[in-house]
Amino acid sequence: MAQLLRVQNFTVSSDGIGAGAGDEQSLERPFGRVDPGELFSWAGATASWPNRTDAGGSRGLDDYFTRDFAHNIGAEIMGRNKFGPQRGPWQDHAWQGWWGDEPPFHTPVFVMTHHTRPSFTLSDTTFHFVDGDPATVLEQARGAAQGKDVRLGGGVSVIREFLDADLVDTLHVAVSPVKLGSGVRLWESPDELLDRFHLDVVPSPSGVTHHLFWRR
Amino acid sequence: MAQLLRVQNFTVSSDGIGAGAGDEQSLERPFGRVDPGELFSWAGATASWPNRTDAGGSRGLDDYFTRDFAHNIGAEIMGRNKFGPQRGPWQDHAWQGWWGDEPPFHTPVFVMTHHTRPSFTLSDTTFHFVDGDPATVLEQARGAAQGKDVRLGGGVSVIREFLDADLVDTLHVAVSPVKLGSGVRLWESPDELLDRFHLDVVPSPSGVTHHLFWRR
Numbered sequence: 001m002a003q004l005l006r007v008q009n010f011t012v013s014s015d016g017i018g019a020g021a022g023d024e025q026s027l028e029r030p031f032g033r034v035d036p037g038e039l040f041s042w043a044g045a046t047a048s049w050p051n052r053t054d055a056g057g058s059r060g061l062d063d064y065f066t067r068d069f070a071h072n073i074g075a076e077i078m079g080r081n082k083f084g085p086q087r088g089p090w091q092d093h094a095w096q097g098w099w100g101d102e103p104p105f106h107t108p109v110f111v112m113t114h115h116t117r118p119s120f121t122l123s124d125t126t127f128h129f130v131d132g133d134p135a136t137v138l139e140q141a142r143g144a145a146q147g148k149d150v151r152l153g154g155g156v157s158v159i160r161e162f163l164d165a166d167l168v169d170t171l172h173v174a175v176s177p178v179k180l181g182s183g184v185r186l187w188e189s190p191d192e193l194l195d196r197f198h199l200d201v202v203p204s205p206s207g208v209t210h211h212l213f214w215r216r
Numbered sequence: 217m218a219q220l221l222r223v224q225n226f227t228v229s230s231d232g233i234g235a236g237a238g239d240e241q242s243l244e245r246p247f248g249r250v251d252p253g254e255l256f257s258w259a260g261a262t263a264s265w266p267n268r269t270d271a272g273g274s275r276g277l278d279d280y281f282t283r284d285f286a287h288n289i290g291a292e293i294m295g296r297n298k299f300g301p302q303r304g305p306w307q308d309h310a311w312q313g314w315w316g317d318e319p320p321f322h323t324p325v326f327v328m329t330h331h332t333r334p335s336f337t338l339s340d341t342t343f344h345f346v347d348g349d350p351a352t353v354l355e356q357a358r359g360a361a362q363g364k365d366v367r368l369g370g371g372v373s374v375i376r377e378f379l380d381a382d383l384v385d386t387l388h389v390a391v392s393p394v395k396l397g398s399g400v401r402l403w404e405s406p407d408e409l410l411d412r413f414h415l416d417v418v419p420s421p422s423g424v425t426h427h428l429f430w431r432r
Contacts, residue, residue: 198276
């Protein structure tokens with residue numbers, strides 16, 4: 001069985017924007033000007049949302065996507081801006097990501113950065129810092145994934161880099177009905193990918209439209 | 217976390233029929249007059265279909281359902297007619313189901329029958345034969361599921377029994393565009409369940425319409 005590279009539950013606005021511009025990011029605003037609560041409300045309403053603390057939540061279409069997040073995933077690749085708001089050389093290694101003592105990954109995570117630092121482990125997630133091109137980092141992540149697939153966690157610029165290198169096998173992008181106007185943009189239109197991918201467009205009763213791409 | 221009772225990937229015709237009448241079933245025709253290949257073609261076309269032997273198959277909407285089949289499932293409950301075509305007391309115990317040496321369940325399976333027989337194991341699936349009402353059988357299956365959910369595998373009459381006893385937490389029913397006219401019927405209309413369940417109706421590009429019910 002091939003080890004796929006999969007984008008899972010990545011959410012953009014109706015105009016294709018995944019986060020505010022990079023220089024808007026701060027400790028308090030991981031998505032810059034963009035309110036992640038608004039963008040991700042479709043996922044937060046489901047029973048399988050990892051941060052849910054009560055027994056409620058919907059178990060319809062959107063829940064299939066939140067519960068598939070970790071299905072057969074053995075490693076994640078993310079960009080440095082997903083890991084934290086720091087830029088340039090690390091001042092120290094105190095920052096360990098946004099996720100507290102129990103990160104929601106439960107696998108090795110490869111953070112792409114030109115400024116490497118030692119790996120560390122929080123609960124069952126180990127963060128590695130790697131400086132390399134997409135193909136090299138993917139090879140490392142596959143090696144760590146124990147035969148399972150690799151999730152490409154974003155943000156936008158990392159997904160675009162891997163798309164440009166033609167390394168992505170499947171993408172699930174939820175398009176939210178919110179319009180943002182500016183920020184980092186995944187696409188002008190999902191049709192840009194149709195030369196290389198099949199596409200199922202699936203509107204959800206929650207208001208988002210799931211876009212499911214798989215390689216032709 | 218509660219242990220749910222879930223119907224997964226159950227397929228009926230546009231007029232709600234899941235199989236031919238019980239007396240049509242035979243060794244050669246597990247679904248009686250109904251052609252399962254026609255009813256299940258949506259699932260057979262996906263990359264995650266368990267019987268697939270090549271590397272192809274779609275990875276869009278329908279694939280989410282086929283790959284969710286075993287997700288967090290620790291046991292299955294099925295009716296005797298799903299297990300085999302025999303009726304009444306067992307003449308012998310040579311029959312071990314339709315599935316060969318590698319049944320696709322990979323968990324304990326509880327076959328509901330008034331004619332019990334000794335349990336047996338094929339690969340990582342153990343079949344138990346139990347005579348009891350739905351609540352009692354569900355309790356046994358939950359005990360065997362090691363904290364995971366229980367799948368209600370069908371056929372139609374078993375699903376109806378558990379619905380009547382109000383024991384079902386979620387149902388995924390794929391409605392195929394094929395009309396059958398007669399056979400065992402799950403419903404006249406999916407609306408019959410709306411007093412007790414939320415419903416997402418999700419048309420797939422493949423032609424089936426996924427119906428996702430979860431308890432109110």
